[in-house]
Structure formats: structure tokens, C-alpha cells
Amino acid sequence: MMRKERRVKEPIVALMKDRYEERSIINALELLPMDQIIKAGDVVVITPNWVKAKFPYTGTVVGPHTLQKLIQYIKTKNPKKIYIATGSGGDPTPKVMKAVGYDQIIQEEEVEFLDLNYGPYTELDLANGTVSSTKINKLIEEMDVLISFTQLKHHEEATVSAGIKNIALGWPPAEIHGFPKKDLGIHEDLHGFIVAMAKKIPIDLTIISADKTMIGTGPSDGKAVDTPGLIIAGTDPVATDTIGARLLGFLPQAVQYIYTLYKEGVGAAQPEKMVLRGITLEEAENIFSQAAYDQKIALDKEKIKDIHGNR
Numbered sequence: 001m002m003r004k005e006r007r008v009k010e011p012i013v014a015l016m017k018d019r020y021e022e023r024s025i026i027n028a029l030e031l032l033p034m035d036q037i038i039k040a041g042d043v044v045v046i047t048p049n050w051v052k053a054k055f056p057y058t059g060t061v062v063g064p065h066t067l068q069k070l071i072q073y074i075k076t077k078n079p080k081k082i083y084i085a086t087g088s089g090g091d092p093t094p095k096v097m098k099a100v101g102y103d104q105i106i107q108e109e110e111v112e113f114l115d116l117n118y119g120p121y122t123e124l125d126l127a128n129g130t131v132s133s134t135k136i137n138k139l140i141e142e143m144d145v146l147i148s149f150t151q152l153k154h155h156e157e158a159t160v161s162a163g164i165k166n167i168a169l170g171w172p173p174a175e176i177h178g179f180p181k182k183d184l185g186i187h188e189d190l191h192g193f194i195v196a197m198a199k200k201i202p203i204d205l206t207i208i209s210a211d212k213t214m215i216g217t218g219p220s221d222g223k224a225v226d227t228p229g230l231i232i233a234g235t236d237p238v239a240t241d242t243i244g245a246r247l248l249g250f251l252p253q254a255v256q257y258i259y260t261l262y263k264e265g266v267g268a269a270q271p272e273k274m275v276l277r278g279i280t281l282e283e284a285e286n287i288f289s290q291a292a293y294d295q296k297i298a299l300d301k302e303k304i305k306d307i308h309g310n311r
Helices: 023-029 063-075 093-100 104-109 164-171 186-200 237-247 256-263 281-293
Strands: 012-017 042-048 081-086 112-115 121-125 133-137 145-155 159-161 205-215 223-226 231-235 275-278
Touching: 012 023, 012 205, 012 237, 012 281, 023 063, 023 133, 023 231, 042 063, 042 164, 063 081, 063 104, 063 145, 063 205, 081 104, 081 256, 093 104, 093 112, 104 112, 145 164, 145 237, 159 164, 159 237, 164 186, 164 256, 186 256, 205 237, 205 281, 223 281, 231 237, 231 281, 237 256, 237 281
Parallel strands: 012 275, 042 081, 042 145, 081 112, 145 205
Antiparallel strands: 012 231, 121 133, 145 159, 205 223, 205 231
């Protein structure tokens, strides 16, 4: 049976900055109600951002060692099974997996890899005028918990690429939609498609790494900003992506799919209605902007702005 809602409704977002990304990700997760998100006997799916066969230092894909640390942490919750499942849009998924070294991590941790670019399929109906349905891997019917693990990026069409877009574009099969998944119209209304997918595929845990954030353009040809160990993790994908977008200088309305999901009640985009833990939002924005622009530019300087930036 297909899941209809995420495990934890409360919008809790943790921001963490440690010297090492692997350590920071665990510290961030420890600030979340992980025992409610992952329970013993669950089938847990991690969808990492493997958009193209480029190394993590470019900001294109997630770090293999951080992925390994995440797998090891999830094992402490005694799941029935852990899948690493994604469908690359820029290169064949196995090419990305081998080029970056994810295959070694999967082998060492004895978890199962599944290429979402191929079947067996089920049909997923979407409330989208351009792409009204898509075939999607049947894993969607087996999983209990979905984790989106991605890098934070500027994106040339989606404005921001973070946890929600990672699922919305990682799950549709390239066997059907083509490389880079543009053949059947996803990109004719990209924001609308992302919204439709987000409504159908609840994300239980969103992990956004700003350890290497891509700016300038994305998802694979921008400049990587080096901010070691800067991590955002949350229970509500809309809230988590909203906080990620703020590091890039965007309020919710600047990112069409985030604002639409908020307006349609899928998740929180008002910081005052989120539970923020860890380092402050202003501190995270200062860390990122100093690294990116050689100047501290905090959107939320001294006080967190409301959804429209009023003070």
C-alpha cells in the first residue's frame, strides 16, 4: 500500500555546523524525533542526489562517506531493510555510483541498491496538467520511510534544488522520460510537476547538505561553496527546503513550488510556525554567505523575517 502522509507532522528543522560533515549529520539527526521517524522493522529508503557523474567537491552529488555514516545511523534503529534508491537524470545511475565510489559503500554496508530509472512499475496519477501520470518503481508500495538526502543548489529552472526536488526528479524513470528526463514534459511545467509529486510522495526525513553548496547555476555546472559540515535536516520537507532556500537569499514566494505547497497546506513555510533547533538561522546564513560572497549577508539578521520579509 502506498504511503499517504509523512511520519511526523510537526515542522521541526535542525541546523548544524561541525567541522566534519559526517559528524554534523548525526548531530543534526539527534535533534529530531528519530524514534518516531524510523521504527524497528521498517523498510527505509534513502534517495541520494546522484544527478551526474561528478565528484562531491563540485557540489553536484552527496558525499559517499556521509551517506555511509547515514546508513550506519539508520541501522541503529533496527529497520527490516535499507534501500539506496535513486534515478540519475544526467548520467546512467550505475555510472554515477561507480565513478563516485557509492558502490563500495553499498557493498560494505550490505544494503540494497535500486535504480529508479527502471521497473517493475506501478502507475502514479498526478494532479498536473502537463504530466498527468507517470510510471514509477514499485518500491513506492513497499517502503515505510523515505529519506531525501541532497546537496543545496541554485537551479536554473527550479530556482532552488533541495529535498523536495530531489525526490520529484529522482523517482520518475529515465527509461520512460529520457535523459535528462525531459521527453514527456516534466520541464514544461517543472514547478507544477514538483508540486504534484510532493503531494503524492511524502518525505519523512529531509537532509540537505550545505557542506558543498552549488551557486551561480545548477544542478551540475555551478560553483561549489565550501562550508564544511553545514547541515539542515527536518521532518517537514516544505519547512526544511524553506530554510535551505533562505541560505541562498530566497523567501518562500521566490521559489514557486515551495510557496504553492505551503499555500495548499502540504507543509510549513512560516519560520514562526517551525521548531528550529541547533545553530541559529542567522548564524547559518552568515557562515554560508561569508564562504560564498566573502561577506556576511544574513536574510534574517537580528530577527527572523516572516514569510513575506516584513519586520
